[in-house]
Amino acid sequence: MSAGRIRTAVPVLCYHSVSDDAHDGELRWSVSPSDFDEQMALLRERGRTPLTVSGYTTMLRAALPLPPRPVLVTFDDGYADLATAALPVLRRYAIPATAYVVTARVGAARTRGSGPVVSWDQLAELHANGMEIGSHSHTHRALDCLRRSELRREVSLSKLALEDGLQEQVSSFAYPYGYHSPAVRREVRAAGYSSACGVKNALSHEADDLYAVARVLIERDLGAAGLDTLLDGRGWPPAWRRxxxxxxxxxxxxxxxxxxxxxxxxxxxxxxxxx
Ligand SMILES: [Zn+2]
CATH class of the missing domain: 1.20.5 (Single alpha-helices involved in coiled-coils or other helix-helix interfaces)
Incomplete structure (x- = not known):
């Protein structure tokens, strides 16, 4: 799409863990609790309006005007520190967020390569505190490499499990590793999701794809200064459609x-x- 049609650049931030613990090379995708606090404070200082993914995509679908300076905070993989480290900060700054959870891993203890994962009780707490809970598939495989029956299971089973566990409709999906294809997007839509996030390291906007919302991966060394640059849109392209x-x-x-x-x-x- 042409950049000329974009009126509002919307940073959709993709966090993973909020922790100082190193998990076999995963530290790159983990933001320290103090940096996370600084970054959320910065969103408020810059007068940003935080939205959930469903809140944002509902506005896009209906072509409603966006609030001033929108921003989205999202989390992938559902680490337990979402409840213990991220939630207190999000509550302090009254920032709604969206967390994407791998349903087969809910309640898993620390394993090689990753930290402990949220429990069902913690998910209920996050949800009760206004966090949108979305699906990040059932077992976190590259969906665009799966057979149709496996793909359907990954997409549908996770939705059913979350809706059963939370007693709430689950409307948003995030593709594991950001990998999707036309077949994967069709399956996600057919399963009843109304939006899905990818990872493009680009800024979302009014004409973004509702089933491939562009996000920016937040790395550990971004810092507040890096986030400030990102919020200004300097050096980050608008999301492309094709x-x-x-x-x-x-x-x-x-x-x-x-x-x-x-x-x-x-x-x-x-x-x-x-x-
Ligand atoms: Zn993931």
């Missing part, structure tokens, strides 16, 4: 590798991949 050639080439490569792996190790391959 897939880039390199995205399609990379997907074709991953799919070929996935099918080669599956053929080599069948029939145990699927069972091993599910945590």
């Amino acid at each position: 897939e880039r050639l390199r995205t399609r080439v990379w997907r074709a490569y991953r799919q070929a590798r996935h099918f080669a792996d599956t053929a080599r190790t069948a029939p145990q391959a699927d069972a091993r991949r599910v945590p």
Whole structure:
């Protein structure tokens, strides 16, 4: 799409963990609690209006005017520090957020490569405090490499599990690793989700794709100064609508590798991949 039609650049921030604990190389995607506090304070200082993903995409769908200087705070993977470290800060600054949860991992203890995951009780607490809870699939696999039946299970089972656990409709989805394809987007829409987030490291806007909302991955070394630059939109492109050639080439490569792996190790391959 042309940049000329964009009236409002909307930063959609994608956090993971809020912690100082290193989990086997995951520290890059983990923001320290003090930095997170500074960054949320900055959103308020800059007069930003925080929205949930469903709040934002409902406005886009209805072509309603956006509030002044919108911003979205989202979390992927549902680490337990969402409840223990992020929630108190979000409450202090009255910032609504959206958390995307991998349903098969809810309540999992610390495992190699990741920290502990939120429990159902913590999810209920987050929800009771105004956080939108969305699905990040059932087992966090690259959805664009799965067979249709597996894809359907990942997308639908997680929605059912969350709705059963929270007694609330779950409307938003986030693609694991940001990987999606036309087939994945169709499945997410057919399952009844009204929006889905990708990762583009670009700024969202009024004409963004409701099933591939552009987000920016927040890395540990961003700091308040980096966030300030991001909020100004300096150095960050507006989200583009069509897939880039390199995205399609990379997907074709991953799919070929996935099918080669599956053929080599069948029939145990699927069972091993599910945590
Ligand atoms: Zn993830």
